Amino acid sequence: VLCPVGGGGLIGGVALAFRGADPAVAIRAVEPEGYDGMGRSLAAGGPERVASGRATICDALQATRPGLAPFAAARMAGASGVAVGDAAVRRALRVAFEQLKLVLEPSGAIALAGLLEAGDELAGQTVIVFVTGGNVAPEAFMTLLAEAC
Numbered sequence: 210v211l212c213p214v215g216g217g218g219l220i221g222g223v224a225l226a227f228r229g230a231d232p233a234v235a236i237r238a239v240e241p242e243g244y245d246g247m248g249r250s251l252a253a254g255g256p257e258r259v260a261s262g263r264a265t266i267c268d269a270l271q272a273t274r275p276g277l278a279p280f281a282a283a284r285m286a287g288a289s290g291v292a293v294g295d296a297a298v299r300r301a302l303r304v305a306f307e308q309l310k311l312v313l314e315p316s317g318a319i320a321l322a323g324l325l326e327a328g329d330e331l332a333g334q335t336v337i338v339f340v341t342g343g344n345v346a347p348e349a350f351m352t353l354l355a356e357a358c
Contacts, residue, residue: 210337211320214238214247214290215270217279219339224279224286236288239323241267241295247275247283248290256280266295266353269316269342297322299357302350305340312350317342 210227212220220238227234238247243263250257258274265271275283298315301322305311313321320338324331345353 210234210236210339211239211323212236212339213270213316213319213341214240214272214275215244215316216272217247217275217283219341220247220288221276221279221282223339224282224288228286234286236283236286237323238283238288238290239320240290240292241265241270241298241319242292244271244273245290245292246273247280247288248292250275250280251284251288251290254284266298266315267319269314269344270319291323291326293319293322293326296358297326299353301325302353303357306354311340312343312345313340314342314345315353317344 210223212223214220224236227236240248243261246257246259256274298318301318302313305313305318305321317340321340324338
């Protein structure tokens, strides 16, 4: 399960629901580079703050630390984290639009970016990708698509 993460509310619920249904489910927090507080916290075993002033197109996911309750749920579920860059998110926006006919905001496409970045690592597995949010102005969306590799 690939889930976008800002403060962690969504992945907290996802972790509880999916681990309750099947403890073997692998859960991955997907965050923007420079705002990967959940992933760093999961790797460290405790809440970590990131000191980022870095710009990202994923403006809805700019949390500098995960919420305590979502972190606890994600940790209990054995979640891991991955950080992806803006170029990968732009590519995911293009894939979502051209192949899936979805208009997503950058933050909503980050989990798909995590899947695309994983390459063959997840081949042959059943994968669930949470895509969330289409709050993007048409002009901004067209610019993001034009900038996609």
